[in-house]
Amino acid sequence: MQQPPFAAPELVCPAGSLRALQLAVDAGADTVYLGLKNATNARNFAGLNFDDAQVREGIAYAHKRGRKVLMALNTFAQSADVTPWYRAVDTAVDFGADALICADTAVMAYATRTHPELRLHLSVQASATSYEAINFYQRHYNIQRAVLPRVLTLQQVQHVLRNTSVEIECFAFGSLCVMVEGRCTLSSYATGQSPNNVGVCSPPSAVRWTDTPTGVESRLGGMLIDHYAPDEPRGYPTICKGRFVVEGKRDYAIEEPTSLNTLAILPELMKMGVKALKIEGRQRSPAYTEQVTKVWRQAIDAAKASPDRFSVQPTWTATLGHLAEGQQHTLGALDRPWR
Helix, strand or coil, rough: CCCCCCCEEEEEECCCCHHHHHHHHHHHEEEEEEEEECCCCCCCCCCCECCCCHHHHHHHHHHHCCCEEEEEECCCCCCCCCCHHHHHHHHHHHHHHCCCEECCCCHHHHHHHHCCCCCCECHHCCCCCCCCHHHHHHHHHHCCCCCCCCCCHHHHHHHHHHHHCCEEEEEEEECCCCCCCCCCCCCHHHHCCCCCCCCCCCCCCHEEEEEEEEEEEEECCEEEEEEEECCCCCCCCHHHCCCCEEECEEEEEECCCCCCHHHHHHHHHHCCCCCEECCCCCCCCCHHHHHHHHHHHHHHHHHCCCCCHHHCCHHHHHHHHCHHHHHHCCCCCHHCCCC
């Protein structure tokens, strides 16, 4: 029997630049998310993000086409001076952002108190993995959506959905880390700067590339992270994805570069009632954003039209496989066959 069509989840795509935002919108994103050029967002890399004029232009571009823009304020405010975070909340409201993505309770309290009409989305950086935690944020800060950390099984995601009225957003595609969002201190160990406060793991000022007779060494805060052969593709130096010598063997000691890809379970996520699917990658190129958005737009539309006949198209897999970190992908914690 033909199953009834499911509600299509909102496709939420990354925008590290105005060009990426425009390409994402044109490629079919329902929503894009962006951050300011400061430590208030968790992708505070040089050359990324938006100044005031770009935010205004980006929001106008999206709204003119019926799309939404979310602003990420998802680092934790510095106790010595919270004003940049509060100012960013006001800026988002002034510019017409459709919602804030927040992790810090101080930021959420300020936003709730000062702009009660503003939608708040709980960032993955808040590390809320249970419906009790999500309902707490709803009760105290009126959050309307929560982004789940990438540590839950599919059954656990369903359990959360059954026990909260908060909209649930799940990651659909993009690079994986060691899956302790909001709690990582690896780079601060090497550099003295926490990604949770300054908005970037492996700050560029601490990164060094050194040519050697056998290849290129990458270092973070003076620590040797990896060594690449002359023609070998190089990843951005992070401790979690570095190759280290352990018991005489050099390999990925913590995590091998790979990307989450949930295309194979898209109808299940839709049937469960996931409200939005998030594409990771504000630090990626506009071309990456465009290609990934096109694939996911096609996939969501196909699953909505005929969920019982949905199948992952080889062209989608080929495109995403080429763009995946390390050219490999996984269902991550959503599927734990070892249990």
